[in-house]
């Protein structure tokens with residue numbers, strides 16, 4: 001009796017609205033390592049569901065039973081830890097648990113327990129933008145383009161918490177009104193990856209922007225490969241469509257795509273440079289029947305979202321020289337888009353006095369026209385076909401470096 | 415002394431405490447007691463051995479040694495630590511004067527320095543240039559030195575340097591029977607451009623950063639993959655530095671002489687020094703140290719010149735920390751139990767580093783294989799007080815085919831060096847000789863900026879989420895950009911250009 005009361009008191013402030021603290025504590029007690037795993041829990045739940053039927057809450061209760069009194073202190077500590085981290089938890093079937101993810105459980109895999117910070121994506125369409133951690137400038141550029149357009153159209157974005165494509169998608173989604181959800185491969189108590197998870201980093205900004213950080217793990221669980229792999233099924237489970245931007249042969253994004261197929265979601269893949277190792281995952285998916293994604297319109301059409309916002313169709317709305325970039329500079333950036341252009345190359349190709357060029361670049365970065373990464377500088381927004389056409393016709397020879405033209409631009413990295 | 419006997423002769427020389435010369439009186443007294451020579455006055459180990467060398471040398475040269483008497487040589491002032499073998503000659507001279515073999519009146523004007531071989535031949539000791547300067551300052555009229563040290567010592571104006579081969583010649587010169595060999599000063603070498611800036615093809619941003627670094631003496635960080643030409647750029651920057659004034663060249667030569675990094679007959683070079691210590695250098699090797707009187711390290715050897723530190727991020731933390739204060743103060747302070755030694759180190763620092771542990775982050779030709787968290791940790795070592803001293807950050811990309819095949823497209827060193835001299839002159843006129851754009855107070859910098867420039871800077875710092883330190887750094891660099899452009903006030907565009915000399919932020923991926 002004492003234990004039940006203590007658990008109710010500890011978990012009361014941590015569980016989401018409509019969740020039962022005792023049910024949450026029961027599932028947790030069952031999951032506490034090293035005895036059992038989420039996989040075992042789902043297997044047992046599947047057996048129980050097949051034999052007895054019932055709603056997820058009843059199935060869960062039948063599997064986990066009452067918590068072991070010996071675990072009382074551990075569970076109370078756990079609740080406090082989550083509380084200090086500002087985390088909410090719910091078990092599958094609870095009102096706050098995302099319905100999309102819970103659908104089909106336990107036959108379809110989903111975490112029995114979900115812990116999150118921020119606001120979980122609402123009913124509006126959500127797209128998963130996934131890809132390699134070791135992404136090229138092309139990969140991060142495309143991911144940013146897709147995510148920014150989705151967010152601009154009010155579509156939510158979901159992805160993993162890694163650097164590379166994931167981070168590019170999240171950061172770009174912050175540019176629009178749509179929210180973005182990060183699925184972590186570690187517990188909420190782990191600061192990983194450090195540049196994003198530290199105070200004031202990308203993750204904090206995502207929460208401030210109305211998005212969420214989601215994890216099925218206990219606060220202290222580290223981002224071991226098994227955890228990172230398992231999060232891919234959550235990414236797919238939270239999405240209405242999955243687009244794979246870039247990834248190697250054994251990329252986790254193939255797992256995400258697999259789960260999406262299992263759940264009957266549309267899977268899209270972005271064609272890449274056939275020479276780049278990072279193209280093998282999307283190309284394999286394309287050969288297996290994934291829809292090609294050649295821009296935000298393809299992605300938004302897949303979730304039935306109306307393509308809106310000028311990120312998608314900025315024809316004639318964005319002046320060619322916005323951000324004060326000299327036309328020669330802009331021409332080089334447009335020709336290379338969405339690949340970034342290294343600064344020296346930009347200076348060389350645009351033939352501007354160096355001081356003037358650098359000042360213009362800083363100005364354009366400050367007003368958000370240009371993004372900068374280790375690979376170089378890139379226009380944040382896709383140039384319109386009209387702009388490209390006009391530039392192609394007016395400045396022949398300056399379009400070296402266009403995607404597919406290997407003569408000028410540096411080769412892709414793997 | 416009086417209890418031991420009468421002081422019969424005094425000769426003069428110079429002890430170096432770091433770069434600071436201190437006059438030393440070598441007093442010799444003879445008296446009753448056990449025969450032998452006793453040396454008092456804080457001699458170090460090398461100096462103690464001097465007793466045997468002097469005795470043997472005097473006898474070998476057929477001169478008289480006071481055998482039957484107790485001989486005491488005192489080096490005064492007693493509390494000043496003295497070191498090395500350069501006191502052999504003044505000790506021998508004092509003993510010869512005490513025994514009446516040379517007149518002692520001339521010893522007030524004729525000072526001496528040098529090591530004696532057992533055969534009585536004179537040898538040069540390192541650091542004769544600052545010794546000669548010190549001797550002249552302390553009132554010496556002439557200085558006896560070994561022939562090989564003479565050209566270096568003769569660089570000092572207002573001092574007659576006499577080259578003497580051996581003790582017998584010393585006796586002849588002091589008796590006025592010979593003039594010794596009058597020394598001619600080492601020739602002066604004017605810098606020639608070796609590595610021309612015109613060779614830097616297709617890297618306009620790097621060229622521009624070198625020009626700004628040379629003009630404002632801004633420390634420079636070069637990040638780029640192996641083989642992208644970081645060292646090549648650093649050498650070009652060295653070529654852009656204006657030649658040294660003779661006074662500065664003498665300071666540089668004195669430090670190199672003390673560190674035994676210079677031949678005494680070497681020409682006086684007006685070329686600013688270029689030092690490239692390996693990243694495995696010890697703290698003592700970098701800032702100075704060693705037993706006895708600490709010797710100057712690489713930082714001081716690069717005084718008035720350029721210090722190139724490659725593999726900055728492979729360099730141990732303790733070394734990076736040791737760099738910080740000397741860079742801030744422009745001098746190295748080495749504290750030992752009995753004294754404090756100061757060596758100047760007004761250097762222009764060029765620090766080169768790989769962008770990531772494997773070196774290929776951002777490389778168009780090879781894939782980076784580093785885990786992102788490793789890159790983050792690697793770069794975080796760059797942060798902190800040392801990085802704050804590096805005003806200019808430059809990403810160097812590898813040379814590509816387009817560049818290699820292109821024509822030389824930039825100005826040669828001579829043209830750019832002209833602008834550098836003009837910009838330095840403008841800064842010197844504004845701040846006075848003691849300050850530069852790199853270290854003048856921020857308030858004085860601000861006063862020379864147009865209000866629009868400060869507004870632009872504040873907006874950019876806000877918009878790009880930069881630190882307050884970055885604000886100051888950008889203002890310093892903008893000042894130099896304005897000087898290069900001949901503008902008395904900093905324009906908004908100067909500030910914007912200055913802000914571009916930063917490494918890309920890793921945390922913001924797209």
Ligand SMILES: [Zn+2]
Nearest residue numbers: 770772782784
């Ligand atoms: Zn690397």
